[in-house]
Amino acid sequence: MSTPRSSAADRSLAPSDIASxxxxxxxxxxxxxxxxxxxxxFKALDDLTLYxxxxxxxxxxxxxxxxxxxxxxxxxxxxxxxxxxLFFGSNLDLSQMSEHEIARAGIGRKFQxxxxxxGLSVFENLELALDAPKTVFSTLxxxxxxxxxxxxxxxxxxxxxxxxxERRAGELAxxxxxxxxxxxxxxxxxxxxxxxxxxxxxxHAEVDRTTRxxxxxxxxxxxxxxxxxxxxxxxxxxxxxxxxxGQLLAEGDMQTIQNDERVIEVYLGG
Amino acid sequence: MAxxxxxxxxxxxxxxxxxFAAFAVFSVVLLPVLHLLPGADSALRVPDFAIPLLGxxxxxxxVALAVDLIWGYAGILSLxxxxxxxxxGYAMGMYLMRSxxxxxxxxxxxxxxxxFLDWKELPWFWxxxxxxxxxxxxxxxxxxxLAFVFGWFAFRSRIRGVYFSxxxxxxxxxxxxxxxxxxxxxxxxNGLTDFKRLLGFSLQDPATRxxxxxxxxxxxxGVFLVCRGIVTSKLGRVLEAVRDGEDKVRFSGYDTFHFxxxxxxxxxxxxxxxxxxxxPQVGIINPSEMQPANSIEMAVWVAVGGRGTLVGxxxxxxxxxxxxxxxxxxxxxxWLYVLGALFVGVTLFLPQGVVGSLLALRRGASR
Numbered sequence: 075m076s077t078p079r080s081s082a083a084d085r086s087l088a089p090s091d092i093a094s095x096x097x098x099x100x101x102x103x104x105x106x107x108x109x110x111x112x113x114x115x116f117k118a119l120d121d122l123t124l125y126x127x128x129x130x131x132x133x134x135x136x137x138x139x140x141x142x143x144x145x146x147x148x149x150x151x152x153x154x155x156x157x158x159x160l161f162f163g164s165n166l167d168l169s170q171m172s173e174h175e176i177a178r179a180g181i182g183r184k185f186q187x188x189x190x191x192x193g194l195s196v197f198e199n200l201e202l203a204l205d206a207p208k209t210v211f212s213t214l215x216x217x218x219x220x221x222x223x224x225x226x227x228x229x230x231x232x233x234x235x236x237x238x239x240e241r242r243a244g245e246l247a248x249x250x251x252x253x254x255x256x257x258x259x260x261x262x263x264x265x266x267x268x269x270x271x272x273x274x275x276x277x278h279a280e281v282d283r284t285t286r287x288x289x290x291x292x293x294x295x296x297x298x299x300x301x302x303x304x305x306x307x308x309x310x311x312x313x314x315x316x317x318x319x320g321q322l323l324a325e326g327d328m329q330t331i332q333n334d335e336r337v338i339e340v341y342l343g344g
Numbered sequence: 345m346a347x348x349x350x351x352x353x354x355x356x357x358x359x360x361x362x363x364f365a366a367f368a369v370f371s372v373v374l375l376p377v378l379h380l381l382p383g384a385d386s387a388l389r390v391p392d393f394a395i396p397l398l399g400x401x402x403x404x405x406x407v408a409l410a411v412d413l414i415w416g417y418a419g420i421l422s423l424x425x426x427x428x429x430x431x432x433g434y435a436m437g438m439y440l441m442r443s444x445x446x447x448x449x450x451x452x453x454x455x456x457x458x459x460f461l462d463w464k465e466l467p468w469f470w471x472x473x474x475x476x477x478x479x480x481x482x483x484x485x486x487x488x489x490l491a492f493v494f495g496w497f498a499f500r501s502r503i504r505g506v507y508f509s510x511x512x513x514x515x516x517x518x519x520x521x522x523x524x525x526x527x528x529x530x531x532x533x534n535g536l537t538d539f540k541r542l543l544g545f546s547l548q549d550p551a552t553r554x555x556x557x558x559x560x561x562x563x564x565x566g567v568f569l570v571c572r573g574i575v576t577s578k579l580g581r582v583l584e585a586v587r588d589g590e591d592k593v594r595f596s597g598y599d600t601f602h603f604x605x606x607x608x609x610x611x612x613x614x615x616x617x618x619x620x621x622x623x624p625q626v627g628i629i630n631p632s633e634m635q636p637a638n639s640i641e642m643a644v645w646v647a648v649g650g651r652g653t654l655v656g657x658x659x660x661x662x663x664x665x666x667x668x669x670x671x672x673x674x675x676x677x678x679w680l681y682v683l684g685a686l687f688v689g690v691t692l693f694l695p696q697g698v699v700g701s702l703l704a705l706r707r708g709a710s711r
Contacts, residue, residue, distance in 0.1 A: 177597035189592045191585040210606045216578035217352045
């Protein structure tokens, strides 16, 4: 191949992807305006408006059925909104993009239950997530560059899976699977990370590590965390949005949220 | 390895290359020599009937590789690959019909079945098939184009799993009915047969038969390397990822539609090649090759040998075909029951297939 090796390894985005990176000059990276999604008449999201600032760490909480996962689905293109607009930066209309285009533009997602390529090794899972050219032709002739290998190994260290690099992902314990999926997000290097219940099934020590990791990521990345675990949300010290019946119920820091009458009513049922 | 600036997984391990070379020498050199050199009554002699039979088995093995590529790796189960095999076979058959010239029963320029149907001129879609290069091109182009169009609509609509398999089964059935009709222009239920020559060489000549066998062996070795090249590439890992969780692959930034369409079309093209080599060795191509049962048998080959192993798929084709050859002579009525029992037995007791289980054992022992 005629491309110089070093540049092939460093080239994290194909030229077409650079053209479609989000414009965040106004400060916001995600604009969700009046979005409605209904399933057979049930409104999972009901005229929801929500903005996420570039580089912030945001937690989204809410009781079951509040629309948290639907929100993730809409942002990543898995579900199409029935009404409203969704913009990544001020320039990319997410409702017009397919899942892989949204991913290439820089939105990464970690699912609620760990979703891995179970038949592949831990290393190979990371290799596929790595931000490298992702077309049929480029993967057919792809060679793993030293810089790429280094980034994968770095991610393995970060998520504590260096010893299990050659094991099949399907053989990992539940907590390790959660970490592997976070590692896949790291090497994918998205601008915006959507993380659905990251600490489910983790031990206390692991939760602490996750807290540190997510806090470190914020700033250079925008991180949106959906979580049930209030203890964990409190430890993140981030802005919190509360969803209820597909609508935004309250927004603010944890202190404000906890004293909000409506939030107390929804959570305590009374 | 770690000091290498760029890496790609090797197509075969050193031991793998050694085995590959051994098989190549055995199939391409040793078998033909053992057919030609020893005296007629020598125990070492490979008998006459064995040469086209082995050539036929090599064609089946190519089909098994093509099916394993999409099923074992990408998780796409086709129950219609008989169509692609037959279309490659028909393209070759049309060339063979045209090269009969005026030596047919009716001494006409037209193929016999057209004279029989009282057709006065060659249908337009038979034009060009008097040229070998054109027919050779069509061997790849026709199955490839059909698979591309079929795959385009099916994968674009995100049809997968058992629904996809059922549609492929319906496709092969529809093609079988279409080709059974005399009006379709491919000889109806008799198909194309009574071939005389290929590139000027008489098909009755033992040397031609050996040539065709060797061509099949070389094609098989080539197809095997192409498939290995794909499954050891990053593309191969993307395909395995599609098998394990297609949504996740999309969210990782891959357009799975393109990946599936690529490997599906390639698989069909490889089947077409196998069909084209098969037809001159068995001397006939007819719509029965498109029977739903034939395509299912192709999937059984792969299941018996072991999905996602390539070598296993080829071995599965040989195991099942050898059993079929024996049973259809010894107890023809029993064969379908044996095939069914084989499939059920393998699914229940050897889910990784015969070769797949052996490979797993070896991996376990070396750990």
